Amino acid sequence: MKIGVVGVYQTKFGELWDKSLADLISESITGCILDARIDKSDIQSLYIGNMLASLGNNQQHLSSLVSQILNLNVPITRVEAACASGGMAIFNAVNAIKSGVVDNALVLGVEKMTDLDSSEISKALMNAADDGEFLHGMTFPGLYALLANKYCKQFGLSEVDIAKAPVKNHYHAQFNKKAQYPFAITTQQVLNSPKVADPLKMLDCSPITDGGAAVFLASDTWIHKHMARNGVYLSASAMASDSVSLSNRDSLVELKATKQASILAYSQANLSPKDISCAEVHDCFSIAEVLAIEDLGFYPKGDGSHYLDRKNSYLGGKKPINTSGGLKACGHPVGATGVKQIVEATRQLRYEADGRQVDEAKAVLTHNIGGSGGTAVVNILTN
Amino acid sequence: MKQSPAIYWRRQQDLKKLLNKHGEIIAITNVINSKHYSGIVKIDDQNISTSIISSNLKPNVGDKVVGVLRISRKNNKQSLIEYGVKFKLLAN
Secondary structure, three states: OOEEEEEEEEOOOEOOOOOOHHHHHHHHHHHHHHHHOOOHHHOOOEEEEOOOHHHHOOOOOHHHHHHHHHOOOOOEEEEOEOEOHHHHHHHHHHHHHHHOOOOEEEEEEEEOOOOOOHHHHHHHHHHHOOHHHHHOOOOHHHHHHHHHHHHHHHHOOOHHHHOHHHHHHHHHHOOOOOOOOOOOOOHHHHHHOOEEEOOEEHHHEOOOOEEEEEEEEEEHHHHHHOOOOOOOEEEEEEEEEOOOOHHHOOOOOOOHHHHHHHHHHHHHHOOOHHHOOEEEOOOOEHHHHHHHHHHOOOOOOOOHHHHOOOOOOOOOOOOOEOOOOHHHHHOOOHHHHHHHHHHHHHHHHOOOOHHHOOOOOOEEEEEEEEOOOOEEEEEEEEO | OOOOHHHHHHHHHHHHHHOOOEEEEEEEEOEOOOOOEEEEEEEOOEEEEEEEEOOOOOOOOOOEEEEEEEEEEOOOOOOOOEEEEEEEEOOO
């Protein structure tokens, strides 16, 4: 069975003081329905990717809230997998359609983060880490700093090498009106920004973001029957897991869950890394993008940062990475990120990406990570 | 993080397994505004996430450490003082 991406929508990402969680839900779903050219009554099921509504918005019963907003009574499921909640919602919706239980599903990713202050949001995000890591003063920048230190030491690299990721992603964000930070930065600005956790600086880290995204998926049978919008297909959706604690991992220079999910995804799509035109990868911190492009099989281990250049990973390069601006510059509303990646991939495959369009995009990979690598979801979209 | 006397009590059961144990730092960082370094220490064949304390030297990967009893936190709702094991840098 082929699964089509019929409609997509992304809200503006940023510090959206004038929008509530309900506003973001409503705008995302309405925008997606309009893009899909369907009626609300066509929706057979909904999946919601969200991590923090119970901690930040006093709302744990999101399925019911969405039912109220839409005035719909179809099955609605909230999926939580930390920052991979959006990707996991996609994965679950795909499996529901493949199983034949439903013919279509609307997937919503949404997060309202800025109602919490920075201390509260740091604590809330640490619910995605191991209890012992929290007890010993760790934060997520701290956990990724451990990975960065280990990686740089093992491969003889420095903070300058990994800083190439945020510089590239900010360059791409200039061409994305929905991005939180649509402006360029320099390597020197990254290196001069305040230190957060050695060796990571503020501009190595993705921001706190409000935002929502939605996609409408349907079986090819349903698409043909309803003469719905088609042309983009989710050719693979795979996920893998690993220990919640970094200290229990086999290696600190790779994320095993990414490697395993990508192997499954390439197999499902019958494609290899060289077939991927461009990718949206999980750059929550600069080191995360370097690990991702290696673990996804694009580049050899230890060499990833050398390919974050104009010839390879920038727009116009051989394999552009994070044309949306990534988590760093487009923003990271945690539960929405995995769904936003599908929106960007679809825009690329529809040739609707305006100033950031990748030439002849044929296969786009999305990669969404939960925690410090405890969950990984890899999707491949084709046209 | 949820705190309760029962949680503290359960954690205490494991303290003696780490006290006075010698290990080696395999990854380390310093989170801004934190009093200690944070890292991963290898003890026997096990890796653990922990705080690393050092009075004046900057700890590095490969340095030897030993488990010592220290206050973990005390400003909690129950006014209980929680102790835990942190790792202290050993002199070369």
